[in-house]
Amino acid sequence: MILYYLLILALCFIKALDGQIHNTPPKALQAQSLFPLRSLILPGQAIQKKAIIIGASSGMGNALAKHLLAEGYLVGITARRTDRLETVKQTYPANTLIRYMDVAKPEEAVTVLNQLVADMQGIDLCVIASSGYYDQEPAARSWDFNQPLLAVDVLGVSALVRTAINIFESQGSGHLVCFSSVDGYHGLAACPLYSAVKMFLSRFLDGERNRCIQLNLPITITELIPGWVNANPEHGGDNPAPGAYWVESLDDATETIYKAITEKAPKAYVTARQEKLVDLLKTIPNDLYNALCARPGGAF
Numbered sequence: 421m422i423l424y425y426l427l428i429l430a431l432c433f434i435k436a437l438d439g440q441i442h443n444t445p446p447k448a449l450q451a452q453s454l455f456p457l458r459s460l461i462l463p464g465q466a467i468q469k470k471a472i473i474i475g476a477s478s479g480m481g482n483a484l485a486k487h488l489l490a491e492g493y494l495v496g497i498t499a500r501r502t503d504r505l506e507t508v509k510q511t512y513p514a515n516t517l518i519r520y521m522d523v524a525k526p527e528e529a530v531t532v533l534n535q536l537v538a539d540m541q542g543i544d545l546c547v548i549a550s551s552g553y554y555d556q557e558p559a560a561r562s563w564d565f566n567q568p569l570l571a572v573d574v575l576g577v578s579a580l581v582r583t584a585i586n587i588f589e590s591q592g593s594g595h596l597v598c599f600s601s602v603d604g605y606h607g608l609a610a611c612p613l614y615s616a617v618k619m620f621l622s623r624f625l626d627g628e629r630n631r632c633i634q635l636n637l638p639i640t641i642t643e644l645i646p647g648w649v650n651a652n653p654e655h656g657g658d659n660p661a662p663g664a665y666w667v668e669s670l671d672d673a674t675e676t677i678y679k680a681i682t683e684k685a686p687k688a689y690v691t692a693r694q695e696k697l698v699d700l701l702k703t704i705p706n707d708l709y710n711a712l713c714a715r716p717g718g719a720f
């Protein structure tokens with residue numbers, strides 16, 4: 421038996437060594453950059469970083485767009501409510517590009533993304549914050565009332581994730597950031613489909629990240645895992661989740677997200693303490709979990 425394992429180990433070692441010797445450089449590094457101007461840096465000139473934020477008209481996407489603009493980024497922002505994007509542009513008009521995008525229409529959305537990247541002559545960072553959560557009725561039991569979650573978070577976001585990674589492969593580098601949720605890590609009774617689509621995104625991002633690692637592509641993929649973030653005063657006022665155990669402020673969330681971006685973290689809880697909650701929920705019995713959640717307004 422031991423001999424058998426040793427033989428397998430030896431075969432793996434030889435195969436890995438063979439890969440090292442014969443491995444061709446990753447396609448991304450062989451490919452001619454689609455955006456030759458990206459690498460043109462004049463002496464003494466600082467490189468301006470470029471980012472696209474999809475879903476920047478409200479919430480964390482909106483706050484992050486403002487933060488990146490303040491940090492000196494050139495930022496392309498997209499959403500359906502372009503009037504709200506105009507408000508962001510007012511502060512840094514020269515550094516802000518606005519595009520209408522409906523993520524529920526993947527073919528159109530992908531075209532807008534490709535065109536915006538071309539207009540910006542390449543990007544360093546793409547953040548996908550869109551979700552169909554507020555276009556659906558979370559508690560409705562008729563199957564069709566939750567459909568925006570499938571249209572936006574599954575079909576639309578997965579198409580944009582794949583497109584952004586393809587763009588980064590062509591460029592030779594890039595950083596993709598996408599939101600899942602702590603709700604993807606347990607079954608949310610209040611909106612089971614939301615848990616399902618967020619876990620779909622989490623696994624999808626894991627798979628895309630593993631592909632980049634295995635192909636040695638210089639692409640970073642960050643999964644942001646927020647708990648409750650008080651990100652939308654228009655949905656529920658200043659205290660949208662009175663029964664929730666931990667609610668994060670938008671400022672704390674934005675700080676955590678920016679740190680995850682600068683550190684190129686593969687996964688980041690928003691905020692960090694939410695990781696403890698997810699770990700705890702994995703260990704408690706289901707009966708206890710349901711009892712805690714069943715109290716009026718009870719939610720994690």
Ligand SMILES: NC(=O)c1ccc[n+]([C@@H]2O[C@H](COP(=O)([O-])OP(=O)(O)OC[C@H]3O[C@@H](n4cnc5c(N)ncnc54)[C@H](OP(=O)(O)O)[C@@H]3O)[C@@H](O)[C@H]2O)c1
Nearest residue numbers: 475476477478479480499500501522523550551601649651
């Ligand atoms: N806030 C939380 O407590 C929380 C918790 C866990 C996870 N998350 C996740 O974190 C991300 C950001 O959430 P948030 O609460 O900060 O923001 P939010 O206010 O829900 O904003 C989401 C953004 O998505 C855009 N969007 C929605 N449907 C779209 C569509 N069909 N096409 C294009 N854009 C669309 C909205 O723009 P338009 O409506 O203008 O198009 C908006 O800019 C989401 O993925 C959410 O699921 C949030």
